[in-house]
Amino acid sequence: MDGCPRRDLLDAILQGDRTGIPWRCLPQDCPPRETVCSSFAHWQRDRVFEHPSGLWVTLVSSP
DSSP: OOOOOOOHHHHHHHHHHHOOOGGSSOTTSSHHOOOOHHHHHHHHHTHHHGSSSHHHHHSSSSS
């Protein structure tokens, strides 16, 4: 996923969800918005967010 740590991607996705801001308004310290958006779409397609343990598996599994 573009060389970004998965934890950083997940933090950016959760921050966007928590605050309701669009991807383009994520803070500068977040990964590039294109990477965050594509990671979210990929994980959503794989149903990662349907169960809390899916998030954990995504974070600890190999890239």
